[in-house]
Amino acid sequence: MNLIMFGPPGAGKGTQAKMIQDKYQIKQLSTGDMLRGEVASGTDLGNRLKSIMDAGELVSDEVIIELIANCISEAECEKGFILDGFPRTLHQAEELGNMLGHMARKMDHVIVLEVDEDALVERIRGRAGEAGETRSDDNEETLINRLKVYNDQTAPILPYYEERGLLRKIDGMLPINEVTAKIEAILDA
Numbered sequence: 001m002n003l004i005m006f007g008p009p010g011a012g013k014g015t016q017a018k019m020i021q022d023k024y025q026i027k028q029l030s031t032g033d034m035l036r037g038e039v040a041s042g043t044d045l046g047n048r049l050k051s052i053m054d055a056g057e058l059v060s061d062e063v064i065i066e067l068i069a070n071c072i073s074e075a076e077c078e079k080g081f082i083l084d085g086f087p088r089t090l091h092q093a094e095e096l097g098n099m100l101g102h103m104a105r106k107m108d109h110v111i112v113l114e115v116d117e118d119a120l121v122e123r124i125r126g127r128a129g130e131a132g133e134t135r136s137d138d139n140e141e142t143l144i145n146r147l148k149v150y151n152d153q154t155a156p157i158l159p160y161y162e163e164r165g166l167l168r169k170i171d172g173m174l175p176i177n178e179v180t181a182k183i184e185a186i187l188d189a
C-alpha cells in the first residue's frame, strides 16, 4: 500500500505517518527529516539546503525527486510507503507518477489533512515551545512564508489527484487519535 500524507505545515502529516508506519508496517518517507539530516551532516549541500529551508522556500525539484527515487526503490519500501512532505509541486507529482509507472506500482490514497490556518500557527508555536531541539524554520516569519508557499505551489496539486480519484479529505482539527481512526477506516476499507 502506497500513500501520500498531504497538508500544510503543522497539519499533522508527520504525527500520523509515524502511527500508520507502526500499525501497517509500511515505510514513512519524510523529505523534511531527510533534508534536516543532510543539513545536520554539515556538507556543502547541507549548508545550501539550510538557507533555503530557513527561508521557508522549497528545495529544487531535481534534488528532491532524486532523493525519493532512491528511497522508493529500496527493499524497505517493498511493502509500501507513506510519503510525508512529497510531492510539493505539480512537477514532483508528475515525476512520482512516472517513477511508479516504471516500477509497475501505483498510488493508493492521497490523504489530505484539513486544518484552519490559525490552528496551524498555534501548533507550530506549541512545537517550538516544546523541550528538545527546535527546528530553525519554526519561527513566526518563516512560518508565514511556509504557509504562502503551500498555498501557491503545493495546494494546486490537489486537482491532479482529485482527477485520478485518489483524494481522501480528513478533518485535521480533530484530536490526534480521532484523525488516526479516520485514516485507518480509509486504509481498512
Ligand code: AP5
Pocket (backbone or CB within 6 Å): 007, 008, 009, 010, 011, 012, 013, 014, 015, 016, 031, 032, 033, 035, 052, 053, 056, 057, 058, 059, 060, 061, 064, 084, 085, 086, 087, 088, 092, 123, 124, 126, 127, 137, 146, 172, 173, 174, 175, 176, 179
Ligand atoms: P517538512 O519537514 O515537510 O515541514 P512541513 O510540511 O512544514 O510540515 P511540518 O513537519 O511542520 O508539519 P506536519 O504536518 O508534519 O505536522 P506535525 O505532525 O509535525 O518540510 C520542511 C522544509 O523542507 C520545507 O519548508 C522545504 O524547505 C523542505 N522540503 C521538504 N520537502 C520538500 C519537497 N518535497 N520539495 C521541496 N522542498 C521540501 O505536527 C505539528 C505539531 O502539531 C506537533 O507539535 C504535533 O504534536 C501537533 N499536532 C499534530 N496533529 C495534531 C492534532 N490533530 N491536534 C492537535 N495537535 C496536533
